[in-house]
Amino acid sequence: MTADFDDLLAANREFAKDFALSGFDGVAHAGIALVTCMDSRIDPLGMLGLKPGDAKIFRNPGGRVTEQALEALVLGVHLLNVRRILVVPHTRCAMASATLEEVRARVAASAGQDASWQTFSMVADQEAALRDDVHKVRTHPLIPDTVAVGGFLYDVDTGLLEQLA
DSSP states (O other), rough: OGGGGGHHHHHHHHHHHOOTTTTTTOOOOTOOOEEEEEOOTOOOOOTTOOOOTTTEEEEEEEGGGOOHHHHHHHOOOOHHOOOOOEOOBBTGGGGGGGGGGHHHHHHHHHTTTTTTTOOOOOOSHHHHHHHHHHHHHHHTTTTTTTTTEEEEEEOOOOOOOEEOO
């Protein structure tokens, strides 16, 4: 083992001193599931006024509803108390502000090797992609109509959500 993670392990020990989620049942106590981007400017719980244990959160580049996200949502709805689903991409997202070729070139330059084979899910039109993702969730055969599904754009400069779908 190396010292690469010592600072994080020390922070974890401090966190564990006041750990209050021991024995938690793992369901979404507020009935919320959220699909959003991996961007570090997003505080998924804070932006919705939630606390740990309230929501199931699935994060990926661009906040897209992928097959894995759908799997998580189906499990959330049927096994983990999810009754409302939010799909939340954000402004100034790298996945929506560059082309696939540009991202591959940047990764290749950083990696020092060819990245033309790597897939990245770029988003040409965020609003159209959001509407499509919400439609995927609403029409999934294992997500009942009783589950509310909404599409929102999170503004990383103001912290506000705007419902678009």
